[in-house]
Amino acid sequence: MSATKGEHKHNFEGAIFGGLPSLVVAAHELKAPLALVRQLSLTLEDGDISVDEQKHMLRQISLTSERALRLTSDLTRSVRLPEALFTLEPINPQQLCEDIIRDLTPLFSAHDRQVKLTSRRRSLLLVGNRDLLRRIIMNFSDNALNYAEGDARVEIKIDTRNSGQVIRLGVRDYGPAVSKDIFKSLRSKLLVSSTTTIHARPQSSGLGLYIVGQFATAMNGNIGVTRHRDGATFYVDLLASNQLSLL
Amino acid sequence: MNKKSVLIVEDDKWLAEQYARVLKSAGYEPTISLHALAAIEVVDDVHPDAIILDVLLAGSTAFALIHELQTYEDTGKIPIILCTHLAGELSLENLKPYGVRRIIDKSVMVPDDLVLAVKSVLL
Numbered sequence: 547m548s549a550t551k552g553e554h555k556h557n558f559e560g561a562i563f564g565g566l567p568s569l570v571v572a573a574h575e576l577k578a579p580l581a582l583v584r585q586l587s588l589t590l591e592d593g594d595i596s597v598d599e600q601k602h603m604l605r606q607i608s609l610t611s612e613r614a615l616r617l618t619s620d621l622t623r624s625v626r627l628p629e630a631l632f633t634l635e636p637i638n639p640q641q642l643c644e645d646i647i648r649d650l651t652p653l654f655s656a657h658d659r660q661v662k663l664t665s666r667r668r669s670l671l672l673v674g675n676r677d678l679l680r681r682i683i684m685n686f687s688d689n690a691l692n693y694a695e696g697d698a699r700v701e702i703k704i705d706t707r708n709s710g711q712v713i714r715l716g717v718r719d720y721g722p723a724v725s726k727d728i729f730k731s732l733r734s735k736l737l738v739s740s741t742t743t744i745h746a747r748p749q750s751s752g753l754g755l756y757i758v759g760q761f762a763t764a765m766n767g768n769i770g771v772t773r774h775r776d777g778a779t780f781y782v783d784l785l786a787s788n789q790l791s792l793l
Numbered sequence: 794m795n796k797k798s799v800l801i802v803e804d805d806k807w808l809a810e811q812y813a814r815v816l817k818s819a820g821y822e823p824t825i826s827l828h829a830l831a832a833i834e835v836v837d838d839v840h841p842d843a844i845i846l847d848v849l850l851a852g853s854t855a856f857a858l859i860h861e862l863q864t865y866e867d868t869g870k871i872p873i874i875l876c877t878h879l880a881g882e883l884s885l886e887n888l889k890p891y892g893v894r895r896i897i898d899k900s901v902m903v904p905d906d907l908v909l910a911v912k913s914v915l916l
Contacts, residue, residue, distance in 0.1 A: 577878045581899045582808045589811065589904055594818075606807050657806060692804065 572621055575753045579614035583607050609653050613688060617754065620681050624757040627764055634765060636671040636787040637679065639704050639715055646683050647702065654700070657691060665704040671787035672713040678761040679782070682769070683715060685758045686780040690719035693777070707783060716772070716781035758782070796822040799911055800841035802832040802858065803876070804850045812845060812876075812907055819908040829858040836868055843914050845907065847899075848877040859891050872914035876907070 586603045589595065595603070623630075643663050654661045672679075683702065690700040698720035705714045755769070762769045767784040799821045803809035806827060813823035824839050826832035829850050836844075844862075848855045855875065862868040872894040875883065880898035888896070894914045897906055 574878065577900055578805060578808075581878065582805060582811070585808065585811050585902075585904060589814065592904070610807070 571753050572617075575617060576614055579610045579617075582610050583614075586610075605656060609656055613653070616681075616684060616688070620685065620754070620757045623678075623681065624760050627760055632675045632678065632764070634673050634675055637674050637676055639670055639672055639679075639713060640665050642676065642679060643683065643702050643704060643715065646680060646687070650684070650687055654691060659691060659694060660699040661687060661691075661702065662699055663702050663704075670704065670706070670713055672784045673787045674765045674767070674784050678765055679715070679784070682758040682761050682782050683717065685754045686717035686782075689754060689780065690717050690721075693721040694719045698777075703779070703781075706786070711786055712783050713786050714781050714783050716779040718774075718777065718779040720777040755780075796820060797842040797911075797915055798822045798824060798839055800824050800826060800832060800835055800839060800844045802826045802829065802844060802850065802855070803847045804828055805847075811904075815904045815907055816911065819911075821908075821911060829855065832858055833861055836862065836871070840867075841871060843911050844871055844873045845876050845911070846873055848875060848879050848883075859893070863891055874907075874910045874914060876902070 586607050590600060590603055640663070643665070647661055647663055650661050687700060687702065694700055700720075701718040703714075703716045703718060705716065706712065707714050759769050762782050762784075765784055767782055769780065769782045772779040772781065799816050801809050801812045801816075801823055803812065803825070804827050806825075809825045809827065813825055816823040824835055824841065826835045832844075832846075835841075846855045846858065850858075855877075859873065862871060862873075869892060871892065873892045874895040874897060875888070875893055876897045876899055877883070878899045880896050880900075883896055885893065885896050895910045897910055
């Protein structure tokens with residue numbers, strides 16, 4: 547075959563999801579984990595499987611169910627966001643990310659992948675809501691887990707912007723390069739917080755990103771994406787807390 | 794007799810492994826590609842007898858792969874089985890000219906459906 551391999555583009559998924567109500571999109575998004583759980587369960591029912599493999603499949607079922615539940619829980623939280631009371635407080639992002647990594651490690655290990663934290667500074671504080679911020683990073687990490695290639699690691703990065711006034715939490719994946727067209731589409735979707743398809747991850751309706759975009763806005767922050775030669779970084783920018791400077 | 798090889802193009806790794814498990818126990822030799830770009834490389838190496846293809850893939854869609862396969866005489870003849878949640882949105886008649894021989898609805902399929910579909914396209 548020629549060097550034009552994989553150059554073609556198709557907007558089929560856009561035609562499928564474009565403009566559909568979010569309920570339909572949510573239903574589609576949940577199909578993937580449910581279908582996997584169903585296939586694994588049917589195979590287990592069949593019975594002709596070694597004990598080790600049974601354990602392996604049961605583990606996959608529980609981890610996949612947890613991911614599906616996370617999405618439904620995020621969805622519920624998102625719908626109730628306007629009426630919800632939540633506090634914005636100073637949060638140590640390093641500590642939060644360490645907790646998240648601890649929780650995500652079983653899922654990543656089951657996929658033979660690693661999730662790591664890279665941070666240049668330990669003593670940072672941002673203004674946010676712990677629950678919402680946690681959901682954002684978990685969502686980015688789930689997304690990265692799907693997209694990372696082979697045994698590539700996923701990195702959660704903490705960085706500062708605007709002379710330390712903004713703190714950026716990013717999740718970097720190492721997957722297939724995102725084409726320029728896809729990137730433009732993705733960026734515009736993130737900017738308008740739309741529920742329409744995000745072409746960089748066609749298997750995803752973009753619902754997750756739409757939801758976390760709402761979470762970020764509720765914390766006076768915003769989400770974005772940076773394209774790399776070998777993957778992408780999804781990030782959330784939040785205001786730094788001035789508390790440390792008062793000490 | 795040589796086992797028939799089946800290329801599974803599915804970006805959900807665990808689902809791909811599940812398909813491979815089912816096909817292996819039915820006597821086929823499955824190979825997994827997690828996205829379309831990798832699949833194009835694998836087609837050259839493995840020369841699969843059939844391809845099981847998800848539609849919404851990471852990176853580029855199944856249709857990018859189908860277009861690419863159709864560009865070459867040898868790869869254009871490989872029967873394709875679409876295994877997707879979008880089965881209800883697709884028409885087999887419309888896709889037949891592109892090598893698609895079966896469409897399986899992921900949401901309602903049972904593991905044996907995969908084996909039956911592969912058997913039928915390899916007749």
